[in-house]
Amino acid sequence: MTTPLPAGFQTAAVEAGVKPGTSRLDLALFISDQPCAAAGVFTTNLVCGAPVKVSRERLPCGTARGVVINAGNANACTGDQGIADAQAMAAAVGEAIGCAGEDILVCSTGVIGRLLPVEKIVKGIATAAKILSPSPEAFDQAARSIMTTDTFPKQVTRELHLAGGTARITGVCKGAAMIAPNMATMLCVIMTDAKVTPEVAHAALKTAVADSFNCISVDGHESTSDSVILLANGVSGVDCSSGETQVLFSKAIADVAMELAQLIIKDAEGASHFVTIDVTGCRSREEAFKIAKTVADSALVKTAICGADPNWGRIVSAAGYAGVPLLEEEVSLWINGIALYAAGVPLPFDATAASQSMRENRDTHIDLRLTQGDASIRFWTSDLTKEYVALNADYTT
Amino acid sequence: MTTPLPAGFQTAAVEAGVKPGTSRLDLALFISDQPCAAAGVFTTNLVCGAPVKVSRERLPCGTARGVVINAGNANACTGDQGIADAQAMAAAVGEAIGCAGEDILVCSTGVIGRLLPVEKIVKGIATAAKILSPSPEAFDQAARSIMTTDTFPKQVTRELHLAGGTARITGVCKGAAMIAPNMATMLCVIMTDAKVTPEVAHAALKTAVADSFNCISVDGHESTSDSVILLANGVSGVDCSSGETQVLFSKAIADVAMELAQLIIKDAEGASHFVTIDVTGCRSREEAFKIAKTVADSALVKTAICGADPNWGRIVSAAGYAGVPLLEEEVSLWINGIALYAAGVPLPFDATAASQSMRENRDTHIDLRLTQGDASIRFWTSDLTKEYVALNADYTT
Numbered sequence: 140m141t142t143p144l145p146a147g148f149q150t151a152a153v154e155a156g157v158k159p160g161t162s163r164l165d166l167a168l169f170i171s172d173q174p175c176a177a178a179g180v181f182t183t184n185l186v187c188g189a190p191v192k193v194s195r196e197r198l199p200c201g202t203a204r205g206v207v208i209n210a211g212n213a214n215a216c217t218g219d220q221g222i223a224d225a226q227a228m229a230a231a232v233g234e235a236i237g238c239a240g241e242d243i244l245v246c247s248t249g250v251i252g253r254l255l256p257v258e259k260i261v262k263g264i265a266t267a268a269k270i271l272s273p274s275p276e277a278f279d280q281a282a283r284s285i286m287t288t289d290t291f292p293k294q295v296t297r298e299l300h301l302a303g304g305t306a307r308i309t310g311v312c313k314g315a316a317m318i319a320p321n322m323a324t325m326l327c328v329i330m331t332d333a334k335v336t337p338e339v340a341h342a343a344l345k346t347a348v349a350d351s352f353n354c355i356s357v358d359g360h361e362s363t364s365d366s367v368i369l370l371a372n373g374v375s376g377v378d379c380s381s382g383e384t385q386v387l388f389s390k391a392i393a394d395v396a397m398e399l400a401q402l403i404i405k406d407a408e409g410a411s412h413f414v415t416i417d418v419t420g421c422r423s424r425e426e427a428f429k430i431a432k433t434v435a436d437s438a439l440v441k442t443a444i445c446g447a448d449p450n451w452g453r454i455v456s457a458a459g460y461a462g463v464p465l466l467e468e469e470v471s472l473w474i475n476g477i478a479l480y481a482a483g484v485p486l487p488f489d490a491t492a493a494s495q496s497m498r499e500n501r502d503t504h505i506d507l508r509l510t511q512g513d514a515s516i517r518f519w520t521s522d523l524t525k526e527y528v529a530l531n532a533d534y535t536t
Numbered sequence: 537m538t539t540p541l542p543a544g545f546q547t548a549a550v551e552a553g554v555k556p557g558t559s560r561l562d563l564a565l566f567i568s569d570q571p572c573a574a575a576g577v578f579t580t581n582l583v584c585g586a587p588v589k590v591s592r593e594r595l596p597c598g599t600a601r602g603v604v605i606n607a608g609n610a611n612a613c614t615g616d617q618g619i620a621d622a623q624a625m626a627a628a629v630g631e632a633i634g635c636a637g638e639d640i641l642v643c644s645t646g647v648i649g650r651l652l653p654v655e656k657i658v659k660g661i662a663t664a665a666k667i668l669s670p671s672p673e674a675f676d677q678a679a680r681s682i683m684t685t686d687t688f689p690k691q692v693t694r695e696l697h698l699a700g701g702t703a704r705i706t707g708v709c710k711g712a713a714m715i716a717p718n719m720a721t722m723l724c725v726i727m728t729d730a731k732v733t734p735e736v737a738h739a740a741l742k743t744a745v746a747d748s749f750n751c752i753s754v755d756g757h758e759s760t761s762d763s764v765i766l767l768a769n770g771v772s773g774v775d776c777s778s779g780e781t782q783v784l785f786s787k788a789i790a791d792v793a794m795e796l797a798q799l800i801i802k803d804a805e806g807a808s809h810f811v812t813i814d815v816t817g818c819r820s821r822e823e824a825f826k827i828a829k830t831v832a833d834s835a836l837v838k839t840a841i842c843g844a845d846p847n848w849g850r851i852v853s854a855a856g857y858a859g860v861p862l863l864e865e866e867v868s869l870w871i872n873g874i875a876l877y878a879a880g881v882p883l884p885f886d887a888t889a890a891s892q893s894m895r896e897n898r899d900t901h902i903d904l905r906l907t908q909g910d911a912s913i914r915f916w917t918s919d920l921t922k923e924y925v926a927l928n929a930d931y932t933t
Contacts, residue, residue, distance in 0.1 A: 186856030186864050216849070216864065216882055251849045252882035358835040360850070361857040438755040438835065438920070439928060446929030452648045453757070455613070459583030460758040467583050467613065485613055485649035523835070524929070525922040531836060532843030532921070 141275035142282075142294040145307040145332035147172045147374030149271035152284035155263025157249070157256055158211035164284030166263040169311075169328050170205035170236055170271055171372040177203035178341035179244065180348045182365035188324075189214045189221030190245040191364055193229065197241060198368075199337040204238045206328050206368055207231075208246040208285050209260055210313075213324065215251040215363040224255045231261040235268030246366050248287055248313065248324040282311045285326060288530070289314040293402040299333065299377070299391045301384055306333035306377040308391050312367075312399045314357075314406050324364035325352065325403065329395055333388055334373030335380045343389040344369040350393060351400035354428075354518045357407045358527075359436040367396070404519045409526030412444050412503045416518040420509035424516055426463045431518035433461035434505065441523035447498035449490060451479040454505060465509065473506040482510075538672035539679075539691040542704040542729035544569045544771030546668040549681035552660025554646070554653055555608035561681030563660040566708075566725050567602035567633055567668055568769040574600035575738035576641065577745045579762035585721075586611045586618030587642040588761055590626070594638060595765075596734040601635045603725050603765055604628075605643040605682050606657055607710075610721065612648040612760040621652045628658040632665030643763050645684055645710065645721040679708045682723060685927070686711040690799040696730065696774070696788045698781055703730035703774040705788050709764075709796045711754075711803050721761035722749065722800065726792055730785055731770030732777045740786040741766040747790060748797035751825075751915045754804045755924075756833040764793070801916045806923030809841050809900045813915040817906035821913055823860045828915035830858035831902065838920035844895035846887060848876040851902060862906065870903040879907075 144150065151168045158165040179198040181191045197203065207228050214221050225247070230240035247255070270277070282292035296309040312327035335343070348367050369392065379388035405413050416434055421427035434440055437457040443450035451472050458470060467483035475496045478486055497503055503522075541547065548565045555562040576595040578588045594600065604625050611618050622644070627637035644652070667674070679689035693706040709724035732740070745764050766789065776785035802810050813831055818824035831837055834854040840847035848869050855867060864880035872893045875883055894900055900919075 184853060184856040185862055186853050186867075216852070216877075216880070218881055251853075252877075360834050360836045360854065363849075363853050363856065437757050438924075439757045442925055442928035445925065448929075452613070452760075456581060456583050456648075456760050457757065459581040459760065465582055470583075480613075480649075483613070484615055523925060525925045527835075528839055528842065528920060528922045528925055531839035532845075 142278060142296050142309060143275055143307065144273055144278055144309050145330050147332055147372045148330045149273050150278045150281040151267040151271045152280040153263045153267045155209065156259045157209055164280060165210045166260060166267055167208045167281040167284045168205060168232065168267045168271060169281065169330060171370055173372045173374055174202045174204060175370040175372045176201055176335050176337040176340045177244065178337060178344040178369045180344055180367045182362060184361045184363050186363050187215065188247060188364040189217055189225040190247045191366060192222060193225040194244040194366065197244060199341045201337050202242050203244055203370060204236065204242040205232065205370065206244045206246060207264060208326060210285050210287060211249040212247060212253055212255050213249045213251045213364050214247040214255050217252070217254055220254055224257045227257055228260055228264065231264040232268065235265055244368055246326050246364065248285065248326055248364055251363060285313045287313065288408055289406055291406060293399055295395050295398045297391050297395055299387060301377055301387065304375055304377045306331060306375045306379065308333070308395050310395045310399050312403060314403045324362040327352065327367040327399055329369045329392065331371045332373065332375035333371055333377050333379045334375070335371045335388060339380050339385055340369050340371050343392040346389060347393040347396035351396035354516065355400045355404050356432060356435045356520050357404065401519060404521055407521035408530050409524045410521035411524050412522040413501055414444055414503045414505060414520045414522065416505045416507070416520065417515065418507045419515035420511055421514040422512040424514045427514050427516035429463050430458050430461045430507065431516050433457050434507065435518055435520035438523055444497065444503050445522040445524045447494045449474045449477065449479060449493035449497060451485060454507065455480055458507060465511070469510045471508045475500065475504050539675060539693050539706060540672055540704065541670055541675055541706050542727050544729055544769045545727045546670050547675045547678040548664040548668045549677040550660045550664045552606065553656045554606055561677060562607045563657060563664060564605045564678040564681045565602060565629065565664045565668060566678065566727060568767055570769045570771055571599045571601060571639070572767040572769045573598055573732050573734040573737045574641065575734065575741040575766045577741055577764045579759060581758045581760050583760050584612065585644060585761040586614055586622040587644045588763060589619060590622040591641040591763065594641060596738045598734050599639050600641055600767060601633065601639040602629065602767065603641045603643060604661060605723060607682050607684060608646040609644060609650055609652050610646045610648045610761050611644040611652050614649070614651055617651055621654045624654055625657055625661065628661040629665065632662055641765055643723050643761065645682065645723055645761055648760060682710045684710065685805055686803055688803060690796055692792050692795045694788050694792055696784060698774055698784065701772055701774045703728060703772045703776065705730070705792050707792045707796050709800060711800045721759040724749065724764040724796055726766045726789065728768045729770065729772035730768055730774050730776045731772070732768045732785060736777050736782055737766050737768050740789040743786060744790040744793035748793035751913065752797045752801050753829060753832045753917050754801065798916060801918055804918035805927050806921045807918030808921050809919040810898055811841055811900045811902060811917045811919065813902045813904070813917065814912065815904045816912040817908055818911040819909040821911045824911050824913035826860050827855050827858045827904065828913050830854050831904070832915055832917035835920055841894065841900050842919040842921045844891045846871045846874065846876060846890035846894060848882060851904065852877055855904060862908070866907045868905045872897065872901050
């Protein structure tokens with residue numbers, strides 16, 4: 140896989156010796172040659188990792204130079220020492236590349252509740268800084284080094300062709316399911332050589348995350364360390380800080396975030412279906428979101444999809460307890476384009492054909508339409524399989 | 537099993553031919569010889585069955601004579617015809633036993649979205665009315681006839697010894713998980729020969745349900761037809777409508793509801809563990825409830841218990857996203873009496889011994905203690921196993 144970086148960015152990955160076993164990349168640097176406008180969106184879990192606390196304090200700011208990520212140990216539930224360790228990681232990167240520690244953002248993923256082997260990591264950072272490279276190959280290694288239960292690295296790139304020139308946006312992420320003793324956090328770094336203010340970067344990222352990473356759910360369990368970071372170094376000289384260029388920039392950021400979020404669901408643990416849930420005709424986006432998330436998180440909906448059952452009852456009844464006022468006659472439902480339920484009444488349909496459509500397609504489309512208003516949401520989830528249970532129950536044996 | 541009924545109650549069960557296959561009891565009557573004070577608590581799902589709509593309108597009232605329950609077809613999502621059918625069931629019972637149809641409450645469980653075979657049911661009601669009996673054997677048949685995926689009938693009885701004499705309280709319920717094409721509703725009927733007003737009955741039932749049926753979760757999916765009904769016919773002459781007798785009556789109702797609710801969790805689909813979650817030290821019962829339910833509904837917590845893993849991280853992080861303001865240092869956790877996490881810091885513990893304790897005991901105790909106040913809750917759930925997925929995904933094959 141050769142995903143190009145934006146101009147002025149370099150990455151590196153090394154084996155710091157944090158992940159158990161040998162020969163496993165577990166430390167990555169994502170560094171800009173120039174100071175960046177930076178923005179971040181983090182987990183809202185009140186039990187959150189030290190790196191989240193440290194990075195959150197530094198954003199939004201105008202001088203971030205990069206991100207350091209270690210896998211294999213999440214540095215969460217580690218008290219004051221955890222904070223000191225996260226700061227030490229940032230300081231080590233700053234020393235190696237010649238900037239203040241405060242200019243480096245930090246992410247960790249892996250086991251929670253264990254202190255970081257910070258000496259190993261600091262040593263790894265020094266090694267990584269020496270092999271920083273703008274090459275797609277180095278970036279691919281970096282993308283692999285942050286994987287936990289992911290089965291493939293996740294990188295997305297876009298070019299933004301504007302009157303002022305071409306800017307590139309490249310993102311990388313890792314998957315969002317939690318396997319203990321690892322807590323498989325969702326982490327994402329998006330880099331761009333477009334020129335924007337921190338405020339524009341933050342606004343673009345916030346909107347992008349709302350429609351992408353916040354609209355996916357594997358098991359509904361929010362990790363302690365989820366982080367999405369945007370770095371814009373302006374090296375392309377393409378200014379996207381206002382007017383139409385800002386709109387196009389924000390849209391491109393949203394596209395990258397959306398594709399990355401979908402890759403996470405495509406790689407969900409044990410999943411046999413990629414499920415898109417459209418909820419339309421609601422009074423507000425918030426209500427549409429509540430319905431979509433309730434449907435997505437229902438174990439009964441997820442198992443029905445696993446079993447290729449066009450079970451309208453589980454979907455409609457999940458909508459019924461989502462906490463959104465509704466009448467049955469305001470609800471209609473299609474699965475994979477087949478009408479199952481219209482205005483509160485189940486329709487006669489060919490159950491064999493509907494089931495076959497679900498069995499033979501990895502993609503399942505749930506289309507839930509209300510008649511209350513114009514607001515809508517698109518949400519993605521995976522199904523619940525025996526393999527998911529095996530991955531999450533049998534890991535200790 | 538011989539569970540005695542309170543004085544003045546009779547039950548019956550017949551094969552009405554609604555459940556697929558032959559020789560399957562699927563219709564039950566629970567009838568009082570005298571008018572009863574009656575109370576009911578129903579699903580809050582906005583997509584709810586016709587029997588719920590019909591029964592809800594009749595409660596609380598002072599003249600209910602009994603309950604009719606059919607299994608095999610839930611009469612939900614059936615429009616106006618469904619309402620008419622539920623009323624027809626009540627009318628048929630009234631005609632058979634000599635009271636108004638309005639004095640009969642109705643419950644249905646089974647497939648949703650299909651019209652009831654109401655002629656078969658009306659015929660079955662007439663047959664059942666002829667074999668009404670106060671015997672424990674008839675009651676056992678009635679308890680079996682309402683089962684869907686339950687593996688055993690669920691009956692509980694208590695005697696209330698008061699100065700004025702002895703009253704009996706006997707309850708029956710069926711399990712709360714949803715297997716399509718069946719929607720396996722939670723249904724419960726509690727009968728007593730104590731003498732109470734409808735207001736006292738309603739207050740006692742509401743409190744009892746809050747601490748029992750509302751504190752259990754198998755998969756977090758709320759059924760369209762959940763109903764808990766209390767009938768008090770006063771035949772014992774033991775007045776429990778005020779003062780200490782009211783307190784003792786309410787406590788006995790709560791005891792019966794609690795034991796029935798726990799039987800449902802003990803019979804949860806595919807479960808290998810019965811999990812009790814205590815959340816204490818909260819600012820309010822509502823906040824304790826939110827934390828307990830979030831922990832109970834986490835697929836990651838449930839699979840960890842299935843795998844006998846003392847995974848404090850999944851539990852503490854679930855508490856962290858429950859929507860209750862908290863600091864890590866306000867949280868401590870024990871599993872099966874083993875301290876794992878104290879005041880925000882993971883403790884060293886013997887993981888092998890902790891895992892062994894979880895593997896060798898069907899009961900798992902999660903004890904989550906906060907330091908915010910005096911409010912608490914006790915909640916019950918089951919674990920998530922491959923068998924659960926098989927039951928809920930593979931039923932169509």
